[in-house]
Amino acid sequence: MELIAYFKALIDFLTFYNVILMAFSMTIGIIVGALPGLSAVLGIALLTGITYSFDTTTAMIMMTGVYIGAIYGGSFASILINIPGTGSAVATCFDGYPLAKQGKATDAIIAARLASFIGSFIGFICYVIFTPLIIRIALSFTSAEYFWLAIFGVFIIGALNPPDLPIKGWISGLIGLMLSFVGLEDIGAYNRFSFGIPQLTSGIPWVPLMVGFFGVPQIAKFIRDTKEFEMMKQLKKTMNFLRIIKQHIFGIIKWASLGVGIGAIPAVGENIAALVAYGVAKKDSRHPDKFGTGVIEGVMAPEVANNSAVGGAIIPMLTLGIPGSPPTAVLMGALIMRGIRPGPMLAIENPAFIYDMGAWIFWGTIMLLVIGILISRPISQVLKIPPKILAPLIAVICVVGTFSVSSEIFDIQLLIFFGTIGYIMDKYGYSPGPLVLGFVLGPLTDGNFRRTLDLAHGNPLALINRPISFLLFLATMLIILNSFPQFKRVKSHILGKLKRTKHVLQN
Amino acid sequence: MDRKTLPDEKMDKPVINEKVKKMRDADIPISILMILGSSWAVYESLRMSHEVYSKGQATLYTVPGLLPFIVSVCILGCSIWILINAIRAGGDLKFLSPSALKRTFSSFKAFIPTIVMGLMWIYVFIFVGRIHFIIATFLFISIFMVAFKATRLIRILLTSALFSLAIVYFFSKVVGTQFPKALFF
Numbered sequence: 001m002e003l004i005a006y007f008k009a010l011i012d013f014l015t016f017y018n019v020i021l022m023a024f025s026m027t028i029g030i031i032v033g034a035l036p037g038l039s040a041v042l043g044i045a046l047l048t049g050i051t052y053s054f055d056t057t058t059a060m061i062m063m064t065g066v067y068i069g070a071i072y073g074g075s076f077a078s079i080l081i082n083i084p085g086t087g088s089a090v091a092t093c094f095d096g097y098p099l100a101k102q103g104k105a106t107d108a109i110i111a112a113r114l115a116s117f118i119g120s121f122i123g124f125i126c127y128v129i130f131t132p133l134i135i136r137i138a139l140s141f142t143s144a145e146y147f148w149l150a151i152f153g154v155f156i157i158g159a160l161n162p163p164d165l166p167i168k169g170w171i172s173g174l175i176g177l178m179l180s181f182v183g184l185e186d187i188g189a190y191n192r193f194s195f196g197i198p199q200l201t202s203g204i205p206w207v208p209l210m211v212g213f214f215g216v217p218q219i220a221k222f223i224r225d226t227k228e229f230e231m232m233k234q235l236k237k238t239m240n241f242l243r244i245i246k247q248h249i250f251g252i253i254k255w256a257s258l259g260v261g262i263g264a265i266p267a268v269g270e271n272i273a274a275l276v277a278y279g280v281a282k283k284d285s286r287h288p289d290k291f292g293t294g295v296i297e298g299v300m301a302p303e304v305a306n307n308s309a310v311g312g313a314i315i316p317m318l319t320l321g322i323p324g325s326p327p328t329a330v331l332m333g334a335l336i337m338r339g340i341r342p343g344p345m346l347a348i349e350n351p352a353f354i355y356d357m358g359a360w361i362f363w364g365t366i367m368l369l370v371i372g373i374l375i376s377r378p379i380s381q382v383l384k385i386p387p388k389i390l391a392p393l394i395a396v397i398c399v400v401g402t403f404s405v406s407s408e409i410f411d412i413q414l415l416i417f418f419g420t421i422g423y424i425m426d427k428y429g430y431s432p433g434p435l436v437l438g439f440v441l442g443p444l445t446d447g448n449f450r451r452t453l454d455l456a457h458g459n460p461l462a463l464i465n466r467p468i469s470f471l472l473f474l475a476t477m478l479i480i481l482n483s484f485p486q487f488k489r490v491k492s493h494i495l496g497k498l499k500r501t502k503h504v505l506q507n
Numbered sequence: 508m509d510r511k512t513l514p515d516e517k518m519d520k521p522v523i524n525e526k527v528k529k530m531r532d533a534d535i536p537i538s539i540l541m542i543l544g545s546s547w548a549v550y551e552s553l554r555m556s557h558e559v560y561s562k563g564q565a566t567l568y569t570v571p572g573l574l575p576f577i578v579s580v581c582i583l584g585c586s587i588w589i590l591i592n593a594i595r596a597g598g599d600l601k602f603l604s605p606s607a608l609k610r611t612f613s614s615f616k617a618f619i620p621t622i623v624m625g626l627m628w629i630y631v632f633i634f635v636g637r638i639h640f641i642i643a644t645f646l647f648i649s650i651f652m653v654a655f656k657a658t659r660l661i662r663i664l665l666t667s668a669l670f671s672l673a674i675v676y677f678f679s680k681v682v683g684t685q686f687p688k689a690l691f692f
Contacts, residue, residue, distance in 0.1 A: 164530055167588060171589075174578050177578050178575065187565075187571070188565055188569070190559060216627065223655060386658070388652060391651070392648045393670055395651070396644055396648060396674060403687075409635060416624075419624070420628075445574060453569070
């Protein structure tokens, strides 16, 4: 039944308008991803404002296209100029650039394209298989589970992806939660933390916050980190890719599974997936010493993983309302702005949306291959545009895009304010990812927390007395404790003792 | 955790690398700001909860400030931890001394983010709403490119003019945006 619905959505997509729209947004996405300093998050955040007046289908096709395109586009800069276009393409530099230096830039680009295509396709398959399963589980969730799921999401991102200390990630997430509390609250309509500013009564608007924290700091960094680089030329293809894919088929499945799994962990996303897959590919290789000198698996592993993570990251976003990566956090914000609340109820309230999303991922994957081939050579011209020219133009798009949502000057003032705070926070190790995630998850926490306590007449045990809520609570505590070296020491001490006891018992 | 001790027996103080040292230095003022901010949030959460509770509009566990109180206490605790960690790791406020600041801002690169942010503040808080949006955008792009010597002046003026017109046309015709009216011209 569900497969028929997916098939119908795939067929329904095929209109001239949709195909052109997907092709256009894919091209934009690839360009955004290819330009060092610009990311998928920025691309989606900008589109949130630009597409606000468009219908939901048009807007979502564009955002999905930009998302998939940007993750793939990052590989171009990694291979041709040794500067990752996006965070998810860092690992692609390790072997992509050495290959380009050997005169095999075209091979590396084809490998990245095929790997991205296969990764996205496996991500789509996993989306089709796992979405209904997770929805079935999530439908049994109560307020307590949602509360812990949101808290778990905030803490895991801080612990897994810290630019400096994990505690800074947690602070970012907690500040995001605090920002989500601004305005009238759900239960008693009390106006919280709005400083008497009438525009804040309905809460902090999404777009200025997202574009402010993700877009504005990137503009400053884009100019600051401009480097002189040598661009490698794309010569003729020298490798037989059918043979390479056949040779590495099990590896590809392994890297893609890792990508989907890591992508599905709340807010971890493509960047980590690519690095982990690269590490695994190196470990599994017969010649790990050659990694970093220009081996094709070193390009394929991160590209398969980061693209499969896209499908993986969308699964928890749609089924649980917990974004799997920073771009999906922005995507989720855009959906909420349009009155679509991701979560298990989506399958009941708007089931067609889940199938449509599957269709957008699928056709986005196909389009990635087609547009990837067409844009492969012209992209090197785009990379030559100086950031000093691009940066002010992007800044204007940020401002106008934000303004277009509400036509309020207050919103763009808020954008610049958040942008400045975001830059300072980012510079000193407080990354914006957890903050935006905290902001997105905030509404899930407050209402569910108080509702659980209210139903249990104030008994705090109600928060952890169900199996899933207890597991989530335990997982959150373990994440927190695991970040302290003292806990790690105690853990290894206990494990050591257990090992010794086992050894004694065996003898 | 982030401390690297040199294997030199004569050294009695741990030595940390320069990047980490800079981070720990900056942690001190930032954590102090966060301690102040979160203390205010703790006070505000208690005040709003007391206000609603004393009027009998909510029970202790449904007061609007309950979760904000818990979250702000967590931020307060984490900020104190960061402050202590920064001091123990050798962080100090010497980087805020006039001579250190002079050294920091002697290079143009250190100024870049300040210039970018400053120009964006001027664009949004001074230009937009006071002068026509196309002129405001044209001025912003031109000044930005001139400040960073992006290309030749004629190209800068041409790019700025064309882009300003194009973006306003696109947003007003395709997206339907009503741009703010100018106060002066």
